Amino acid sequence: xxxxxxxxxxxxxxxxxxxxxxxxxxxxxxxxxxxxxxxxxxxxxxxxxxxxxxxxxxxxxxxxxxxxxxxxxxxxxxxxxxxxxxxxxxxxxxxxxxxxxxxxxxxxxxxxxxxxxxxxxxxxxxxxxxxxxxxxxxxxxxxxxxxxxxxxxxxxxxxxxxxxxxxxxxxxxxxxxxxxxxxxxxxxxxxxxxxxxxxxxxxxxxxxxxxxxxxxxxxxxxxxxxxxxxxxxxxxxxxxxxxxxxxxxxxxxxxxxxxxxxxxxxxxxxxxxxxxxxxxxxxxxxxxxxxxxxxxxxxxxxxxxxxxxxxxxxxxxxxxxxxxxxxxxxxxxxxxxxxxxxxxxxx
Amino acid sequence: xxxxxxxxxxxxxxxxxxxxxxxxxxxxxxxxxxxxxxxxxxxxxxxxxxxxxxxxxxxxxxxxxxxxxxxxxxxxxxxxxxxxxxxxxxxxxxxxxxxxxxxxxxxxxxxxxxxxxxxxxxxxxxxxxxxxxxxxxxxxxxxxxxxxxxxxxxxxxxxxxxxxxxxxxxxxxxxxxxxxxxxxxxxxxxxxxxxxxxxxxxxxxxxxxxxxxxxxxxxxxxxxxxxxxxxxxxxxxxxxxxxxxxxxxxxxxxxxxxxxxxxxxxxxxxxxxxxxxxxxxxxxxxxxxxxxxxxxxxxxxxxxxxxxxxxx
Ligand SMILES: Nc1ncnc2c1ncn2[C@@H]1O[C@H](COP(=O)(O)OP(=O)(O)O)[C@@H](O)[C@H]1O
Ligand SMILES: Nc1ncnc2c1ncn2[C@@H]1O[C@H](COP(=O)(O)OP(=O)(O)O)[C@@H](O)[C@H]1O
Ligand SMILES: [Mg+2]
Ligand SMILES: [Mg+2]
Numbered sequence: 145x146x147x148x149x150x151x152x153x154x155x156x157x158x159x160x161x162x163x164x165x166x167x168x169x170x171x172x173x174x175x176x177x178x179x180x181x182x183x184x185x186x187x188x189x190x191x192x193x194x195x196x197x198x199x200x201x202x203x204x205x206x207x208x209x210x211x212x213x214x215x216x217x218x219x220x221x222x223x224x225x226x227x228x229x230x231x232x233x234x235x236x237x238x239x240x241x242x243x244x245x246x247x248x249x250x251x252x253x254x255x256x257x258x259x260x261x262x263x264x265x266x267x268x269x270x271x272x273x274x275x276x277x278x279x280x281x282x283x284x285x286x287x288x289x290x291x292x293x294x295x296x297x298x299x300x301x302x303x304x305x306x307x308x309x310x311x312x313x314x315x316x317x318x319x320x321x322x323x324x325x326x327x328x329x330x331x332x333x334x335x336x337x338x339x340x341x342x343x344x345x346x347x348x349x350x351x352x353x354x355x356x357x358x359x360x361x362x363x364x365x366x367x368x369x370x371x372x373x374x375x376x377x378x379x380x381x382x383x384x385x386x387x388x389x390x391x392x393x394x395x396x397x398x399x400x401x402x403x404x405x406x407x408x409x410x411x412x413x414x415x416x417x418x419x420x421x422x423x424x425x426x427x428x429x430x431x432x433x434x435x436x437x438x439x440x441x442x443x444x445x446x447x448x449x450x451x452x453x454x455x456x457x458x459x460x461x462x463x464x465x466x467x468x469x470x471x472x473x474x475x476x477x478x479x480x481x482x483x484x485x486x487x488x489x490x491x
Numbered sequence: 492x493x494x495x496x497x498x499x500x501x502x503x504x505x506x507x508x509x510x511x512x513x514x515x516x517x518x519x520x521x522x523x524x525x526x527x528x529x530x531x532x533x534x535x536x537x538x539x540x541x542x543x544x545x546x547x548x549x550x551x552x553x554x555x556x557x558x559x560x561x562x563x564x565x566x567x568x569x570x571x572x573x574x575x576x577x578x579x580x581x582x583x584x585x586x587x588x589x590x591x592x593x594x595x596x597x598x599x600x601x602x603x604x605x606x607x608x609x610x611x612x613x614x615x616x617x618x619x620x621x622x623x624x625x626x627x628x629x630x631x632x633x634x635x636x637x638x639x640x641x642x643x644x645x646x647x648x649x650x651x652x653x654x655x656x657x658x659x660x661x662x663x664x665x666x667x668x669x670x671x672x673x674x675x676x677x678x679x680x681x682x683x684x685x686x687x688x689x690x691x692x693x694x695x696x697x698x699x700x701x702x703x704x705x706x707x708x709x710x711x712x713x714x715x716x717x718x719x720x721x722x723x724x725x726x727x728x729x730x731x732x733x734x735x736x737x738x739x740x741x742x743x744x745x746x747x748x749x750x751x752x753x754x755x756x757x758x759x760x761x762x763x764x765x766x767x768x769x770x771x772x773x774x775x776x777x778x779x780x781x782x783x784x785x786x787x788x789x790x791x792x793x794x795x796x797x798x799x800x801x802x803x
Contacts, residue, residue: 162644186676188646302538331537331703332747336761339749358676361706361749365756384753402681403751404706413710415681420646483754 148319148352149175149198154212156193156202165423167193169376170212175320180346180353182363182384184399185373188420191356194373195322197222198354199239200229216320235265238313242325244305247312248297254281254308255293261315280311285341303334310341317349324356339365360403364388369456372396375421375431382457389484391477392451392459395432401476414476430462438463438471498563498665498697499526499549505557506541506548518544520721521558523779526665531691531698533712533729535705535744540718542701546667549699550583562665581611584658586651588670593654594642600653601638604628607661627656632686648679655687659694667699672707684711706748709733714785717741723779727786737788737798740764769794 156168168190175181183191196202198214200221214221217236221229241247249257258280259273268276274293281289284307297305306326313321323342327335343366346353355366363370363384370387372380372395380393391397398416418435421427427434433443442448442462451464462468473481506519518541526532534542547553549560551567560567562579571579584607587593594603601624607613614620625635631652642650651671658666668687672680688711691698702708708715709729716726717740725738736742743764749756771777775791782788782798790798 186679187648332705332749333537333743333761333763336747336749359749360751361756364751364753365749367753388751388753400751404681404710413681413684413707415685419649 145179146177147174148177148216150213150215151175151194151198152213152215154194154197154214155210156190156197157208157210159206159208160424163424166426167376167423168197169423169426171373171376171378172212173371173378173381175352175354177319177352178346178350179368180343180355180366182355182357182367182370183373184356184358184360184363184370186358186420188423189373190376191373192324195239195324195354195356198320198322199233199237200224200226201239231265234261234313234318235316236318237320237322238316238318239322239324240306240309240313240326242328244302244309245297247309248305250297253294253296254300258293258308258312258315261312265316276315277311280315281308283314283345284308284311285337286311303330303338306330306334306338307341310338310345314345314349314351318351320354321346321351322354322356325358326355327362328357328359335362342366360388360399372399375426376423377431377460379432379461380457380459382453382459385484386454386457389480390453390457391473391480392453392457392464393432393461394436394438394463396459397473397477398435400480401474403476414474430460440468495527495530497525497561498528500561501525501545501549501558502561503558504545504548504555504560506544506553507556510556517721519548522718522721522723523558524716524723524726526697526699528697529691529695530713531688531700531711533708533715534699534701534718535703535708535715536718537744538703541721542703542718543669545718546585546669546699546701550585550667551579577611581607581661582664584661584663584666586654586658586666586668586671588673594650594657596642598641599638600628600640600642600645603642603653604638604656604660607657611661613661623660627660630659630690631656632682646679647675648682651675651679651683652686655683655690659690662694663696665697665699667701669701670703671700673703680707687711705733705744717744722789723787724789725787726779731783731786735786735802737782737786737801738790739768 152172154168154171158165158167171194185191197209198221209222255274255277258277262268262273262276278289278293281292286292286304286307300308327338330338357363367384369383371378372393374395380387380391380396387396391400401414402416404413416435421431429445430443430448433439436443440462448460448462450458450460452458463471502523504519504522508516508518522545534545536542548555555568604624604627605620608620608623614623624638628634628637633649633652645653672683675683684707690696700708700711712729714726715729715732716723719740725741736745743762746762771791777789777791779787779789780795782795783802788798
């Protein structure tokens with residue numbers, strides 16, 4: 145498979161009143177052509193910062209890329225000038241945010257907003273851009289696009305606005321689409337439609353998608369591969385089947401166990417105890433150790449490296465060390481492992 | 492359920508906006524239900540269906556267009572003395588979806604939480620006030636040190652805990668939680684739901700718990716009502732609603748929830764709801780009918796018989 149984006153040992157800090165927030169602490173991953181990579185993790189784990197770094201949208205006044213590379217098309221995005229980056233943003237790489245209004249200008253007609261990147265990046269004439277805008281609105285399932293193109297954002301419902309944002313993001317057939325919780329604010333029925341739309345469009349234009357969400361149901365629906373983030377690091381990465389049916393990191397176990405299960409009568413909902421690590425002063429060993437029911441002495445002392453589970457599946461937990469004691473994963477996870485049918489096989 | 496005491500009776504509640512204008516909205520349209528003392532009543536439905544308006548009208552943030560709300564037998568919307576009003580405001584509290592927008596960014600957490608204590612004069616001294624704040628912080632799983640910080644220094648889940656502490660500060664009886672977890676991560680949602688559930692038991696609170704999806708609300712609710720375009724279309728004990736959803740809209744809502752299971756997601760079929768599918772005749776009475784004990788559905792006589800047959 146063709147690699148389209150490569151993130152290598154990225155480190156990002158924020159300089160704040162209280163000190164240096166080490167938001168991203170050495171993350172690496174690849175994005176392949178045409179795939180959907182989901183990034184999951186609790187809020188504050190660094191999902192948005194990672195993608196904002198790719199888009200170079202981090203606040204200039206207090207953020208710092210302390211190290212690492214983001215390789216795209218032979219270039220390290222962290223080193224580009226603003227001018228060069230502007231050519232890539234919205235053209236090669238586009239982004240959709242949770243709140244469509246952050247991407248829409250309330251005082252500008254929808255059509256003009258879709259036309260803007262077409263005129264800017266593709267030197268289209270006004271007329272051609274308008275035609276294309278109508279086409280795009282149709283593509284994202286907006287009825288009566290010829291009329292809608294002349295309307296303003298407030299005349300659209302939340303779901304329709306997100307469709308418009310998707311139309312803008314896809315206007316230039318980007319190679320990468322980054323979607324940061326694009327459906328979190330939407331109703332489940334609208335969410336289902338938007339997810340279908342994105343998958344459909346992805347097939348048509350062969351975009352790679354980085355899909356950020358905290359909803360494992362959504363992940364199961366869209367992802368080819370999944371990266372699980374915790375405290376500014378990726379702690380587990382694998383195919384969707386590997387993460388859902390054969391997870392290895394106790395944090396992933398916790399995430400999976402805390403999903404509400406519609407088919408059981410459980411009274412109490414599992415929740416991972418404690419709070420995420422303080423990134424002003426990240427713990428020395430495994431950042432998840434204080435909340436980990438399976439914690440071992442070494443977790444408190446030394447950071448776990450990635451252990452290989454399969455060619456596509458890696459997890460950073462000392463539990464995978466050959467000398468670690470065998471532990472029983474939580475019930476919810478065991479149930480899933482029994483269901484595991486992946487051909488790549490577990491351990 | 493029968494011998495349970497009614498805390499709230501909502502009778503034919505109507506809340507229309509822009510009455511008589513072309514953009515009239517019947518946000519709440521003839522909704523009736525009771526809330527029992529000590530129960531959690533869930534209210535679900537898609538955005539715009541009237542959940543918040545229902546909550547806000549109950550708590551008297553709006554004057555009802557029609558119908559009435561009785562709290563402990565007293566008409567909420569009736570005339571009251573200043574004292575009664577104040578008392579009433581203390582008994583009913585609200586927790587909002589966006590914990591950030593609902594917290595004054597310039598106030599320290601201690602002052603955010605103590606706002607109600609100050610208004611209602613619930614602390615005799617500065618020291619007592621701070622002790623209450625510390626106690627409340629602990630109750631919601633935060634700690635003393637947080638009292639001197641500002642809202643922006645907290646995560647979404649922590650802010651929602653602050654929102655809960657603020658609501659609890661005045662020792663209310665009834666809390667309307669308007670999508671308190673919608674903006675939170677799933678794992679944090681679980682913490683907040685468990686916390687709210689635990690507090691409800693400890694303090695014998697009654698909740699109206701509003702949510703826009705059906706997955707989390709199941710864990711906290713004793714009964715759940717489903718709203719669609721200003722109307723309540725189904726109301727049943729929580730388990731019953733999941734096992735035996737009768738109204739096609741409820742069925743479509745349930746089918747839209749993605750499950751954390753890639754294999755089943757690859758084949759899941761969504762059911763769309765089309766209001767025309769009922770094929771109601773003109774003037775056919777569409778009423779909220781009790782299909783099985785405690786399970787109500789908005790339906791025609793014909794559908795009622797069909798639902799009864801299905802539920803046997
Ligand atoms: N502009 C900023 N200033 C200071 N800290 C920030 C800023 N943006 C993000 N952070 C911190 O970086 C960490 C990761 O944040 P983020 O990537 O937004 O998390 P999420 O996984 O929820 O998207 C958090 O601890 C957050 O507080
Ligand atoms: N103050 C208001 N003025 C006019 N219309 C309103 C007002 N508040 C709500 N509405 C309308 O009433 C309907 C129900 O809204 P709301 O109760 O907020 O729904 P929900 O909470 O279920 O999302 C919507 O159509 C909304 O636009
Ligand atoms: Mg984020
Ligand atoms: Mg609402």
